[in-house]
Amino acid sequence: MDYVAALFTDVLELHGDRRFRDDPAMFAGMARFEGQPVVIIGHNKGKDTKENIARNFGMPYPEGYRKALRAMKLAEKFTVPVVAFVDTPGAFPGDAAEERGQAEAIARNIQEMSRLRTAAIVVITGEGGSGGALAIAVGDVVLMLQYAVYTVITPEGCAAILWHDATRAPEAAAALRLTAKDLQALGVVDEVLTEPFAGAHRDSDAVFAEVRDALRRHLGVLRQVSPEELVNRRYAKFRQLGVLHETGAPAGQSR
Amino acid sequence: MLNWLRRPKYGSLQRREMPAGIWAKCPRCSNLIYRKELERSLRVCPKCTYHHRLSAEERLAITLDEDGFVEFDGSLTSADPLSFVGYAQKLEEARQKTGRPEAVIWGEGTIEGWRTVAAALDFYFMGGSMGSAVGEKVTRAAEHAREARLPLIIFSASGGARMQEGVLSLMQLAKTSAAVGRLHDAGLPYVSIMCDPTTGGVTASFAFLGDVILAEPGATIGFAGRRVIEQTIRRKLPDDFQTAEFCLHKGLIDMVVARSEMRRTLAGLLAFFGGPRLEKPVPEVAAPQGAQT
Numbered sequence: 001m002d003y004v005a006a007l008f009t010d011v012l013e014l015h016g017d018r019r020f021r022d023d024p025a026m027f028a029g030m031a032r033f034e035g036q037p038v039v040i041i042g043h044n045k046g047k048d049t050k051e052n053i054a055r056n057f058g059m060p061y062p063e064g065y066r067k068a069l070r071a072m073k074l075a076e077k078f079t080v081p082v083v084a085f086v087d088t089p090g091a092f093p094g095d096a097a098e099e100r101g102q103a104e105a106i107a108r109n110i111q112e113m114s115r116l117r118t119a120a121i122v123v124i125t126g127e128g129g130s131g132g133a134l135a136i137a138v139g140d141v142v143l144m145l146q147y148a149v150y151t152v153i154t155p156e157g158c159a160a161i162l163w164h165d166a167t168r169a170p171e172a173a174a175a176l177r178l179t180a181k182d183l184q185a186l187g188v189v190d191e192v193l194t195e196p197f198a199g200a201h202r203d204s205d206a207v208f209a210e211v212r213d214a215l216r217r218h219l220g221v222l223r224q225v226s227p228e229e230l231v232n233r234r235y236a237k238f239r240q241l242g243v244l245h246e247t248g249a250p251a252g253q254s255r
Numbered sequence: 256m257l258n259w260l261r262r263p264k265y266g267s268l269q270r271r272e273m274p275a276g277i278w279a280k281c282p283r284c285s286n287l288i289y290r291k292e293l294e295r296s297l298r299v300c301p302k303c304t305y306h307h308r309l310s311a312e313e314r315l316a317i318t319l320d321e322d323g324f325v326e327f328d329g330s331l332t333s334a335d336p337l338s339f340v341g342y343a344q345k346l347e348e349a350r351q352k353t354g355r356p357e358a359v360i361w362g363e364g365t366i367e368g369w370r371t372v373a374a375a376l377d378f379y380f381m382g383g384s385m386g387s388a389v390g391e392k393v394t395r396a397a398e399h400a401r402e403a404r405l406p407l408i409i410f411s412a413s414g415g416a417r418m419q420e421g422v423l424s425l426m427q428l429a430k431t432s433a434a435v436g437r438l439h440d441a442g443l444p445y446v447s448i449m450c451d452p453t454t455g456g457v458t459a460s461f462a463f464l465g466d467v468i469l470a471e472p473g474a475t476i477g478f479a480g481r482r483v484i485e486q487t488i489r490r491k492l493p494d495d496f497q498t499a500e501f502c503l504h505k506g507l508i509d510m511v512v513a514r515s516e517m518r519r520t521l522a523g524l525l526a527f528f529g530g531p532r533l534e535k536p537v538p539e540v541a542a543p544q545g546a547q548t
């Protein structure tokens with residue numbers, strides 16, 4: 001969660017879902033963005049190997065999603081915008097996660113976020129792994145970094161199903177159209193944020209500046225919109241996603 | 256928006272998956288069952304109570320009153336927006352195999368006279384996977400229930416999101432969850448029934464958002480696949496892991512309902528919710544709603 005430190009001030013981290021435990025794979029907190037209050041949620045992978053392990057590589061359990069939901073409802077109560085950072089391989093596929101209702105937790109978050117009566121901006125910064133990502137990604141605006149990916153299934157998983165050969169993941173990745181540019185073309189992503197490189201490495205400061213600029217622009221616009229209007233627009237935004245065909249009629253998109 | 260298509264009268268159950276012949280082999284107990292007997296028992300094995308999988312058409316046929324089902328959007332299908340390798344062919348094969356254009360049927364019908372919007376996913380059609388069309392139809396079913404002030408009943412049987420439509424399939428989770436959310440806000444009941452199997456993206460969206468969640472005995476219900484979980488935790492999982500009974504024990508669903516009791520249970524729920532009922536319910540109402548409420 002380098003983004004939290006880089007872009008926000010007065011950060012107060014919130015812990016726990018009040019039901020089971022605090023999930024270190026999910027961040028939740030209150031903060032200020034250029035002086036204005038916001039609620040931040042986001043997958044938390046950690047910086048080094050030790051932290052990666054402690055944070056389960058950013059793969060939340062149900063309690064992680066429930067913590068995020070608690071933070072979103074807090075934001076709603078005080079009409080504070082939500083900023084969600086998405087970076088996860090997916091929801092954790094473990095027996096304990098299943099027993100505690102991983103599917104229900106994700107479904108509940110998706111539904112509640114779709115009708116949250118406050119603004120929500122989503123930034124996909126790294127991996128957007130399927131339902132585990134979408135659980136905090138039903139935003140009024142969905143931003144995506146240039147080299148991030150967002151996919152319904154891992155390329156390895158897809159290749160294993162299609163060709164019984166996980167090594168053909170690159171082919172599957174191409175077929176899945178999971179890049180920021182592809183997703184913008186499909187209407188799933190509103191804006192792609194460029195990731196400049198400094199030599200061989202990503203220039204973090206330049207990326208932070210890109211994200212800051214986008215947040216400023218979109219928060220400025222969304223603050224002017226009433227909660228009712230936000231909910232209606234958000235419903236319409238996701239409602240129109242998908243490409244349909246009426247047999248006997250010419251092919252056409254639903255939107 | 257809606258095409259009013261008369262359904263073909265469902266009549267007796269149709270067999271698509273089972274090979275022809277007088278005898279059918281139960282996949283669980285391996286006993287040979289006289290096929291007519293199996294049909295009479297709604298395809299529940301008389302020896303071991305294994306609930307055979309049903310097509311969407313069969314599901315609605317055994318659940319709804321015989322007359323009066325009207326299908327909506329019967330010709331709505333997914334396109335191939337990503338020109339995904341092999342998808343067009345897979346769709347065509349599924350259409351040939353099932354005789355249906357997509358993996359879900361939805362419409363309006365009655366159960367013991369109680370009016371309801373009903374949808375059923377079809378596992379025989381590409382594993383009941385949810386692409387744009389399945390998501391759209393489930394969404395329209397919820398929206399229609401809201402507009403018509405009717406309850407919604409959805410039978411799920413699905414391996415999850417349809418990967419051949421990429422992230423657009425994932426977006427159907429958002430669309431359907433939002434739509435049943437609006438139904439909830441309108442104060443209308445939604446009963447979700449999980450049949451074998453209900454996994455992945457369908458569980459992580461509308462299937463787990465019912466006011467009441469039922470499941471058929473022995474149905475596999477879960478988010479992640481068993482193999483993936485075993486690889487992750489490096490342990491064998493117990494046999495009953497992710498079964499309907501397991502989910503009931505863990506508090507994830509409300510009831511496990513045998514197929515023979517499903518109709519009566521649903522009628523009881525609809526009666527409890529107090530929706531509209533036909534003036535003259537079909538005469539086959541043997542047990543009144545009292546049994547389950």
Ligand SMILES: [Zn+2]
Nearest residue numbers: 281284300303
């Ligand atoms: Zn049997």
